[in-house]
Amino acid sequence: MKLHYHPLSPYSRKALVAILMRGEAIELCEIAIGQGGLSQPEFLALSPFGKMPMLQTDDGPIIESTSIIEYLEERGPALLLPAGAERTARHFDRLGDHYLMAPMAELFWQTESELVKLAPQWLPAAWQLFATQLAGRDFVCGKAFSLGDLSGAIATDYLQRLGWQPPPAIEAWRQRCFAVPAMAQSLDMALPYVRRILGERASELG
Ligand SMILES: N[C@@H](CCC(=O)N[C@@H](CS)C(=O)NCC(=O)O)C(=O)O
Structure with a gap:
């Protein structure tokens, strides 16, 4: 199998983490x-x-970060969909993708999209x-x-x-x-690119 991805791409990183957790011999092809x-x-x-990530498999190409993870989970071992809490895991994956990841990507690339205008409402609501869900739990689905x-x-x-600083409970969970x-x-794989892009932006601003 081959994962076509980029270390900076946050959706790619979802699939990358699932692969790294498995330690499976999946070739990483940087786009x-x-x-x-x-x-x-x-x-x-x-x-x-024209989107990444994309996983090339014997069953054909799979696009969509969550679908790639579900494909890997189905083949086993199930590491990211805890038994009995799959619905909660999928629900928070959707919330994360739609209300944090999507506006974040627009903010990162400094677009003037509708999502950038919605970010001040959506980000705090999603973090809430x-x-x-995290009250009394280490992670969204509990201990794991x-x-x-x-x-x-x-x-x-x-x-x-x-x-965009998250509230303290969210910052503790992020850590x-x-x-x-x-x-x-x-994160180590992404940081050189993040630093370059954000550094260039800071130096443009003087
Ligand atoms: N819903 C998709 C989103 C994929 C996506 O938007 N990927 C971005 C990179 S993070 C991309 O390929 N952007 C290129 C473009 O839109 O031209 C997923 O979960 O995989």
Whole structure:
């Protein structure tokens, strides 16, 4: 299997963490995003919307970060969908993707989209939903890190680097999530790119 991804891409990082947690021999193929890698005909033939991540498997290409994780979980071992708490994990994955990750991506790339305008309402509301679920729990599904934490924690980490400070309970959870070795490893892989982009922006501002 081959994961087509980029270390900076937060959706790619969801799939990357699932792979790193498994220690499975899946080839990591970094997409040359600066050289139009996402719009190459060979890539579009496998990922027709020009989006990453994409997992090449014997069952065909799989797009959508959550679907890639579900594919890996189905093959086993199930590491990110805890028995009895799958619905909660999936629910918080959706909340994280739609209400934290999506506005974060627009803020990161400084677009002028509707999501940027919604961010001041959506981010605190989404963090509140996570905080309510996390009351008395280490992670969204209890003691173990799961799919329910992935998207929200990765987005929150980027958001705080962009100056959006989460409430203390969310910050404490973000730190717990990044103490998971695969999360820490994916962050190490992303940081050179994050620092370069945010550093360039800071120096542009003087
Ligand atoms: N819902 C998709 C979102 C994928 C996505 O938007 N990926 C971004 C990178 S983080 C991308 O490929 N953007 C390229 C583009 O939109 O042109 C998923 O979960 O995989």
